Amino acid sequence: MVSKPIPQGTVAHSPWLIANVLAQISFGLLAMTLCLPSMQEWGAIFSTHQADVQLTFSGYVVAYGALQLVYGPLSDRHGRKPILMLGLVVAGLASVMAALATDIATLTAARVLQGAGSAASMVVSRSMVQDLFTGPQRTRVMAYIGMALGMCPPLATLIGGQIHVRFGWQTNFVLLAVLAVLLLVAAWWGLPRVAPPAPAAGHWLRGMLSAYARLLREPRFVLYVVILAVTTATFYAFLAGAPIVLKGYGIGPDGIGWFIMAVPVSYILGNFMTSRLIQRVGESRVMAWGQALAVGGLVVMLALGLGGVQTALAVALPLLLLGLGHGFINPPALAGTVGVLPALAGSAAAVAGLMQQLTGATGGYLVGLVPHHGAVNLGWMMLGFSLVGAAAQWGLRRNRGR
Numbered sequence: 001m002v003s004k005p006i007p008q009g010t011v012a013h014s015p016w017l018i019a020n021v022l023a024q025i026s027f028g029l030l031a032m033t034l035c036l037p038s039m040q041e042w043g044a045i046f047s048t049h050q051a052d053v054q055l056t057f058s059g060y061v062v063a064y065g066a067l068q069l070v071y072g073p074l075s076d077r078h079g080r081k082p083i084l085m086l087g088l089v090v091a092g093l094a095s096v097m098a099a100l101a102t103d104i105a106t107l108t109a110a111r112v113l114q115g116a117g118s119a120a121s122m123v124v125s126r127s128m129v130q131d132l133f134t135g136p137q138r139t140r141v142m143a144y145i146g147m148a149l150g151m152c153p154p155l156a157t158l159i160g161g162q163i164h165v166r167f168g169w170q171t172n173f174v175l176l177a178v179l180a181v182l183l184l185v186a187a188w189w190g191l192p193r194v195a196p197p198a199p200a201a202g203h204w205l206r207g208m209l210s211a212y213a214r215l216l217r218e219p220r221f222v223l224y225v226v227i228l229a230v231t232t233a234t235f236y237a238f239l240a241g242a243p244i245v246l247k248g249y250g251i252g253p254d255g256i257g258w259f260i261m262a263v264p265v266s267y268i269l270g271n272f273m274t275s276r277l278i279q280r281v282g283e284s285r286v287m288a289w290g291q292a293l294a295v296g297g298l299v300v301m302l303a304l305g306l307g308g309v310q311t312a313l314a315v316a317l318p319l320l321l322l323g324l325g326h327g328f329i330n331p332p333a334l335a336g337t338v339g340v341l342p343a344l345a346g347s348a349a350a351v352a353g354l355m356q357q358l359t360g361a362t363g364g365y366l367v368g369l370v371p372h373h374g375a376v377n378l379g380w381m382m383l384g385f386s387l388v389g390a391a392a393q394w395g396l397r398r399n400r401g402r
Contacts, residue, residue, distance in 0.1 A: 032064065036057075235326065238319070263323035
């Protein structure tokens with residue numbers, strides 16, 4: 001018996017429903033980061049250059065970002081569950097393909113397909129939060145999502161590193177395939193089928209492109225997106241570069257996650273502090289503090305590296321300031337992107353998400369093009385991205401004053 005769609009906002013909520021949505025939305029980031037420790041050894045395993053290995057990360061991120069623009073409108077027209085389940089099927093099959101890969105080209109293709117499928121979990125689940133929850137409960141679920149996404153990278157790298165050492169790198173992809181099947185079952189049985197909104201008049205593609213063009217004519221929107229994009233590029237450069245740098249300090253796949261944890265944990269703290277500070281001191285000042293913390297942390301890391309302090313802690317501890325700063329920057333910037341033109345909030349979120357993933361992929365790929373004897377080259381790259389964000393924020397402040 002096929003259940004009838006129910007109107008938006010009329011679903012009875014339960015902890016299991018919230019847990020289901022959190023699991024679905026976390027899958028994409030989990031799939032992105034679970035195999036990061038294995039990237040230390042893929043160059044030797046497949047007899048290839050590190051730049052080719054970095055493409056397995058960048059390819060995933062590009063597909064993960066680009067396909068969000070496609071899944072969003074499709075889920076509006078055909079419903080959330082079918083598109084979410086389609087993405088999980090693609091991601092699960094791609095995970096099997098990755099586990100069976102015998103060369104870097106096949107592994108890269110599998111990662112691209114994995115990112116293409118996993119994109120549905122992010123954009124569709126985020127839309128489901130809007131559909132299923134209202135008022136204060138929606139705010140609480142959004143807070144849970146922020147915490148879950150913040151903890152995914154460190155926990156995934158810890159687990160992925162241990163699995164790599166004990167069972168081999170392929171086992172991480174087997175685990176992702178199993179998780180995709182479990183989430184598919186959870187989506188089928190545990191997520192309600194909410195009636196999609198009535199489609200707008202005119203062709204959906206023409207309306208979508210018109211909305212995107214209107215947003216790109218708004219200088220404030222563009223500046224907010226630049227800020228979000230370069231914070232993402234900084235973080236992804238760190239995610240891609242940390243395994244290489246830490247390997248030089250004697251940290252193996254089973255220990256990487258402990259050091260990567262520094263940025264996400266401080267990022268969660270920054271988000272919490274921002275929620276308390278924003279009402280008292282305002283968006284502009286909180287974001288300025290965030291930029292100062294982020295740039296300051298990277299300057300300290302560079303100073304230690306240039307001064308000859310070559311230890312893993314000399315990288316991880318200064319980056320606590322980077323994570324805290326990003327926790328100050330990102331929430332107001334995210335709110336800003338959807339607040340410039342509230343009627344186009346969905347399109348704004350899609351553009352911001354795409355640009356974050358594209359610049360993140362660029363940051364991750366550039367890491368593989370330079371040698372890393374210590375953290376200095378990685379530090380310069382991350383500082384360059386952060387300074388672009390500081391410049392964009394200065395432009396935003398000038399734009400507000402007009």
